[in-house]
Amino acid sequence: MISVAVHRNLLRLIGFCTTPTERLLVYPFMENLSVAYRLRELKPGEPVLDWPTRKRIALGAARGLEYLHEHCNPKIIHRDVKAANVLLDEDFEAVVGDFGLAKLVDVRRTNVTTQVRGTMGHIAPEYLSTGKSSERTDVFGYGIMLLELVTGQRAIDFSRLEEEDDVLLLDHVR
Template structure:
């Protein structure tokens, strides 16, 4: 019902978009999600100041922001809202109705105008596993072994929830250190569902164009285009190797004794 409602709403908005101005927000409440105004998020991020960039990728740029009530947030401003940005926007909103778990990144709200698609998340003060994994503090790794174990267990719990407790199940398709975020207590939070797919329980896989990150893509997915929860398990295995060894999954050898993909190291 939620998905059907969302699709109908999205189609309605698409008919209305040509008549909306670039800064006119579409007034829409979607369940428990808050609708933010574009000007409000613009102010929260200091006009999307480059100094506030937390990260960026193929789908967009994430900015640190501070709402008027003092709440710190992460604002994802999606690129190309008419094509890929629209797909990610729709995907992440659809999944909110299905996945709520302490080890999954929750969504505060969204902003939608004729030219903008933005998603608002809680701010993660310790960044991502990728950020912290190779960081040292007073000559010691920022992530000690107890924290790494805690991260592995938390990420596993989040993925288990997606695979076993959601109906239809959710396949993340891009499990990697950069998408495992860390809250103030270094609790692992699985984030970035832009590539996620829904999979009915009676189906064994979903066939799509291959998407993901080099070094984290399962070989069978790369060769067949068929992804399932096993695809995520492969990515989780690579994450475990990173937690144990520290290096990036794909290295050019600079500053490290070995190069190539971590999975090929022997």
């Protein structure tokens, strides 16, 4: 599935190796790690993301998802869009990665799953209640990632319980 999607804003698979005991995937080195790291876990002296860079990241991630949803054949639903899965190359260009939960869309079949997959705080409410994943599932996750990008906060943060009742970033922002 990873080799089907080739776009500058999607993590490119360089190669793989399979042995009886290991399976390895080889990807390009992402020098600036992830958006989540750049927003929250910086070491002293590392640059914080400025607003023009954050905008470029948001647009790059959107382009990558748009490619998965509109230009891949068959379409691909990522199902785990979040700041930790948007990686940053040496120029801070966004690269959507981690396709471990991705699903090919077969228009002839339903996309209802018996087990909801994804990261809490990023999962669309309708996916939780119906088990049906779609492009809308990724759009919801992208929206939460945008909130993370703008606020610098995590999608779920239990430390907010000390001051308020809103653990979810979406509720906190609302």
